[in-house]
Amino acid sequence: MNLTTWMDDTDQALESAARRWVAQRHRFEDRQHLAPDRRRHDPAIWRSLAELGWFAVATSEAHGGFGLRPSSIALLCQIAGSALLTEPLLSSGVLAPQLIEALGDATQRSKWLPDMQQGTRIVVALVPPDQDVGPGVTLTADGRLQGRLEVAVDADIADALLIPADGRLWYLPVSASGVQRQPYPLLDGRGAATVHLAAAIAEPLADPEGRIADAMAQARALAAVAVASDSLGLMQSAFDQTLEHLKTRRQFGMPIGSNQALQHRAVDAYIRIAESRAVIDEAVAALCGNAPPVEAARAVHAAKALACENARKLTQEAVQMHGGIGITEEHAASHYLRRARVNAQWHGAEDLHMAAFVRAGGAPTSQEI
Template identity: 55%
Template sequence: MTWQDDTDAALDDAAHRYARERYEFSARLRLSTAERRFNAAAWRDMAEMGWLSVATPEAHGGFGVRAASIALLSETAGRSLINEPLIGMGILAPFVVAHHASGAQREMLLPPMLAGELRVACVLGDGNFRVSEGRLSGRCEVVLDADIAARFLIEAAGTLWLVEAEAPGVTVASYPLLDGRGAATVTLEHASCTSLGSSDASAVHMATALHLAALATAADSLGAMRAAFELTLEHLKTRRQFGAPLGVNQSLQHRAVDIYVRIAESRAVVNQAVASVQAESPYAARDAHAAKSFVCESARQALQDAVQLSGGIGITEEYAISHYLRRVRVNEQLHGSAEEHLRAFALAPSSFH
């Protein structure tokens, strides 16, 4: 791809090798639910490999805001069913801190965040928070990764606020998501907070942060879809019925082709979004919205077909396809639903006249 460079290729190659060794599916099944949710050693490994530095400018200790790397790493995460919080805490939170914090705050926050030592969960425009006498109150029902966060980055009254997860007045009710990742309902009652930076949150940077998260989520679903398709093809080639492989059935072949077409279309949409975001195109927002809306919906449809093509085994806990289906279903709702992004796509500036 023309939008990839040597750094992208190196990160992608290392990510694939690491994921194959660390996230082999049968080995993951033997882990406890908590171990599958988050592994601190794996998170530090990702930090050392640079996964958490791809959305932070070089001036602040990162590799730059690299849309191609973000997409490639997210695709690997989806393919390998990685539950560590790459998108929320490795991409979204560092980007927001790098672009909104004061110099002193960046020096305090970014090094431990990029090293995998400080985990910050973001609540951007999703909660009902208010500021009174320098303290925050309010509630957000679904805060992705809040179950493992040490701090929260909350948008309220046009400003970003830092809140300690264990501060007085902060209640975190954790729960698992359908696919094994985690979230929590966060309630603040006159909780102590610190404003991030000295001015109001920049609408441009906040929008870019959400576009990166949307693109990363779409790439994650693309990775899950590709992996499930490979398993489906293997099943159709090896599972025999009436003395012949299932794959000789023409109707099953047609359904497999439908999945392949969805993958090819999704790849094209993700590539377009990456190219636009990386080039800072005036149509970057439109293309990011298109990726989130189109790819996540296509992935859900493809995974439903893959489950049916796999027969009864497709819905079992011991078979990876059921896990991929759950992942893409969760991805549909993260960082804006398909319907929300479709509406935003329709309203975004277009190159067509």
């Protein structure tokens, strides 16, 4: 990511270490030789991310973190998108620690956070993209969870889930009685599961200060900016690979990049990256600073909608400009396209965020035009 006004020394140190780690430990060519289950999730890789401090950017120093750092979250998610990382960074490394610190009591924090930050426990937070969209779970008369969770991203490899229900957040081990999972891969190699709950016993987070509404709103904002940043990372890598292909692939004795039509398409792709970076920077700055809530919400919704739309269009162009090899499993271009497709839906599709952007005062309504 380019140096921006909100980056500080911690951000730069995390980014530098993360890029070195990706170059040494997570090369696309090497990952392709692994078995599918290890490409989906590798416990050794997960522990390495913990050692690098990737899971310390959503909790305060009092609980083993660096503080809640939207800037660091955006940087790490951008690198994750660039590297096609399939580990549950957002759901387990960011959202779950943030929610447990915000809503748990001292006992719950000490019981769960250390293992999560050391990479030995995967707790996946299921955060609906809109406050009016519930996860399909209700509470029985005796306080147990009942219902069905569709497309619960990262639930396929979770040790426990954080599930909102009945105005509270519940910690549910997947080994608990009454929990059944049907895991399946997503389009891009990440995974999800359909989770069936039949009177499952879960522990509610204490929420001693009654902060669940604010904590969930904060989680939704972090998730939207994180997915937008992931999309920016995959866009940049797809563009870099495509530009190199245009320079080196030759037809009729000339690089195909000498074709003016392809040059124009490459410029359009560059513009998509630049405008996505601009709106993400604005959203991160709003979350890092003291922007009014409406202004911050508007920036977040704009970033998620625009960056994911641009990523989808840019990666489609990247595959087209690579030709037939671009659609193969062996080439990264097809993987960037598939990841962009998943990101476009994850934590709220474009139309949901555009509608929220308008409600937040981001554009005139039809009555105002």
